[in-house]
Amino acid sequence: MGYAVVLGEALVDLIDSECYGERVYRQAIGGGPLNVAVGVARLGGAAQFVGSLGDDVLAGRIRAFLAAADVGLAGAVTAPASTSLAVVTLAGPEPDFRFYGEPPSYSLLGPDDLDLALMEGADVLYCGSVVLLRPSTLAAARRAWSLATGLRVFDPNVRPRLLDGPAALAGLREVVAEFAAGAHVVKLSGADAQLLYPGEPAEGVAAYLRELGAATVVVTLGATGAVLAAADADPVLVRAPKVDAIDATGAGDSVMAALIADLLVDGEPTDPQGWIARVAFALRVAGLVCESPGGATAMPTRADVDRRFGT
Template sequence: MGYAVVLGEALVDLLETTVAGEPAYRQVIGGAPLNVAVGVSRLGGQVEFAGSVGDDVLGDRVARTLVDAGVGTKAVRRVAAPSALAVATYDGAEPEFHFYGEPPSYALLTPDDVPAGLIGDAAVLYTGSISLLREPFVSAARHAWRQSGPIRVFDPNVRPRLLPDVAAVTALRELVEEFMATADLVKLSSADAAVLYDGASPEAAAQHIRDLGARSVVVTCGPRGGLVSAAGSTAMLPAPTVTAVDATGAGDSVMGALIRRLLADGIPADLAGWQRNVRFALAVAGLVCERHGGAAAMPTEQELTDRWGPLD
């Protein structure tokens, strides 16, 4: 089956809540790529996390979360910086993130920090998210992406709060399209598509990304489900019906589930194969939405079966 390498940020989420009627923040370990790595591992896949982690108590908790989840840490670098924070506020189930920490502890990975052979021997390589906005991480990601061997998986994970003007959006679009053009799978949300492509629909964004050169595209659309574009065809799949309490990490769980299926079966030969994978991923995300908080919400295969019954 092989293993996946997940390259990106790990940080601490502070999730808005209330205690005794007063505003408070609940601390959870997160960062989209860390959530992805934990999601892969919880579903039974082998995964190595490559990223930089602060050298403080919060960084110790991040590192322990990875180890406790069964994620490999061969390429985790501890750095002399306070752990970055992502403060999440809510209008409904969807969180809005504000980021704190300079320099960001999550973006200090260098090309030399990734062990020789780790990427080339991997079955799947994932990168993306907010770490790409900063050096030296983007150089590390480019270095890894250029290596031959693994299935390449990309998620832009756009955070509008980090894009102050039109020029910043344009720069991000040019950067992510550099990776998309040679990706075997691009996963993004409908909100990502709207920011990157001036309000484009999921269908239009997926076609544009396919035209760039991406082999397949999955666009998550919240409670409406997910769109998959692959093998010359497109299909929209419904999401399972759930009572969402927290959507933090739902998109990351979709990516984790898709990577798990790629590790098990490789790239699907046709649209029907992709539809099976996306249905599985949407079931994972549905269960995550019924729980609170990021990495801690990622389910095991047994928990999926308990909730949904056997999944194709």
């Protein structure tokens, strides 16, 4: 089995919580791509994290966490910056993220910082999330995308708080189209789809991204499941399992991680039924993540998934 390169951000989440009746912020290592890398490793795949980390104590904790999770750090660079913080509140169905730290520690990876051999040797390359909004890291993602010789997977992972008005949203929409056109798999949430393509149903968004060139598109819809468009078949709804959800942080990232882990084992399915089985497994992984607090720390192993839902 080969390895996946996950290019994106790592930071520290401060999650709005309660302790003995007082409001507190629980510290957790996070960032959508970091969650993906950890999820891949927990599911038995080899993952390399590529991104910029700060030079403070929090960055040291991120490195130690990734190393303990068996995520490679050969492509991670250290930048002279304080680690970015994301304050997470859970007032609605989707977590609300507000970001602090300028310049963001995750935005200091440039195209010349890439380990070319690492990029070219990857069986799967993931790009996406908030690094798409910064010129330097966007340039790095574009270069990595052009160097990839394996499967390319993409997740816009939109954070509305980082979009400064309609022009920024329009720019992101163009970037999404650019990466989707060359992607083997695109995964996005229903909230991403609504922000990028207002009023368009998930099935329509999936079909549109396939028209742009994406081979397979998965639009996650929370407890409902996910819309899948693959192998020239009409979009279908894959149902999610019933779970006792307490925290949805990282659930979408775990879907991406499960898809990548299976791509590393067996490559792309050749028919729609194969993709349906892949997405159904990914939704079981996400359901289990939702039953535990935290994002990266909640990523399960395949044995955990089998124990919860059966083989």
